[in-house]
Amino acid sequence: KQERGRMWETEDLNEHKDSEKKHKEKEKTKHKDGSSEKHKDKHKDRDKEKRKEEKVRASGDAKIKKEKENGFSSPPRIKDEPEDDGYFAPPKEDIKPLKRPREEDDADYKPKKIKTEDLKKEKKRKLEEEEVSKETVALGGLEERYPEGIKWKFLEHKGPVFAPPYEPLPENVKFYYDGKVMKLSPKAEEVATFFAKMLDHEYTTKEIFRKNFFKDWRKEMTNEEKNIITNLSKCDFTQMSQYFKAQSEARKQMSKEEKLKIKEENEKLLKEYGFCIMDNHRERIANFKIEPPGLFRGRGNHPKMGMLKRRIMPEDIIINCSKDAKVPSPPTGHKWKEVRHDNKVTWLVSWTENIQGSIKYIMLNPSSRIKGEKDWQKYETARRLKKCVDKIRNQYREDWKSKEMKVRQRAVALYFIDKLALRAGNEKEEGETADTVGCCSLRVEHINLHPELDGQEYVVEFDFLGKDSIRYYNKVPVEKRVFKNLQLFMENKQPEDDLFDRLNTGILNKHLQDLMEGLTAKVFRTYNASITLQQQLKELTAPDENIPAKILSYNRANRAVAILCNHQRAPPKTFEKSMMNLQSKIDAKKEQLADARRDLKSAKADAKVLKDAKTKKVVESKKKAVQRLEEQLMKLEVQATDREENKQIALGTSKLNYLDPRITVAWCKKWGVPIEKIYNKTQREKFAWAIDMADEDYEF
């Protein structure tokens, strides 16, 4: 595939003059540093001109409108708020989706608070759907307290914490070039240490990584060094590497006091820089420490791996806070790049990173009001989808028959997104990132069609790298019409051509927006994940089982979602061993149990003969012992099962980002499972709104 880009490069350049053809092309030929220029579009469409598109617009259902208005809901109007409790949980009616806002209700927005609200909100929920279709609005006015897009009124913080300055290596730690000791200049040395620290990592064996590193490293060298050091393979970083290993070893061996001291320092830092004030609440900041310099590690086959991520200085930093707040002071002798007061965004600090040129931010912790509210809204949007998903499904099935190619492609893509929980698949700049795809960016080479496979008809075999270069491999029976459409889409195309050549995420999302306000491709993932959890919990929870078994059921339900979303992980390095340990524990327990049973039996025999109170008591206690052991054994077995099934599945992402926490809270309440068994402290903080809001009857 790498030749893919290169190969078409020239052709593309002079090729798209046909303006009309391609939709997607993105030919941006920007040569950044002159080196990389290969982006190119997939020269997909070369043949299909058609472009006839018409207006589709199903028109049918009326529609939602898209006016904009203040969609934001109710930021807690502070003052009146009784302290903590009501933080989120704006009454349902206020909620409304933010993005494509809606109108009316703003007026209403009343900060009534919380709990009591829940009930009402429940009802509202049902009502609410309907109105969506009203038209309207004007948007012009609405000066609300938090008019359109305003995220806060007051914001004050202490600015970021910078990475500690570079500490030169001790004299006795040598670097060798071509077998000879060489003293590096401080800058060159610093960059060398980045490489040395990664020596054990597979990265450093990769050609691209080495090449990128070496190129950037040379930029930091003095002329003299540059003249000498011309071949990375002749560089010997082993002393440096060993030194760092020793350091980390030493760190582990530190005395109690030393460790405590460090801990206290960290706490102090956290206390001072880890919080901000946003609208009368003290909120935890997620990442108040600036990323230290180092070597960029991309994931998968990233063309930029190994490049130097430069040190961020105050002069790179943009501070965002309210006008009436105290502006954080830059480190002495430095100044900020800029101080701005933009309350339409939620970040406190930003800077531009040098590898991709993208902006990085310091934002609030998930436990904050601003994040929690947004999260809650996300699930409300998914619940709205629940109400119209049948209709949408019927519609895309109809669209499989459309005369318009574009509509068919859209319908098939949406079917995949819905059925398989694929990501939208934005297009990416070639050469800037690893070659990964999502639904809309699938290429012909990523699927195989089998009219018949393993006794099933119309099977589509997917095999592609998705986000983070995680492989998606799946064989899925699809409806005949879908299958036929895919054949059609693939006609006359090369493997590297786009499967959906007349579709991209913009087109798809625009269409979704017409189907339901606030609907985008990713809402399907949220919806399908949450609804799956709910269904699976219902199906798997056995009322009579004990708590550990219930938790296993929960984990299995969670796992079903993770599998749906393709959340995979590398099996833990110690997996096999840990499995064996567990097994031997189980065996040991079994033996204990056998012994205990034997004891019990003989005690019973004794009792039969003697019949005195004392032996009876012995029997009782033996019985208890057996029971206890049985329980322990079962707990271990459950644990083993759980672990085994989880070998390559990562549950974290779905738990944190896709599953409506209220489903979990309700389940815990219903079955008497302590919430702590499912959510740890951090998770409970993040989901405080849900813990507070949902009762056992909650339904997604």
Add this chain to the structure above:
DNA sequence: ACGCAGACTTGGAAAAATATTT
């Protein structure tokens, strides 16, 4: 419509903190 910057969510790995064994 497009191209792009910007803002914010989602993601697994690695590091750090804890818990459990030895």
Add this chain to the structure above:
DNA sequence: AAATATTTTTCCAAGTCTGCGT
């Protein structure tokens, strides 16, 4: 108390999607 195993937190890359300027 040291060694290990497990869980939690941190880290920061990689997506999605919006909105703006053209």
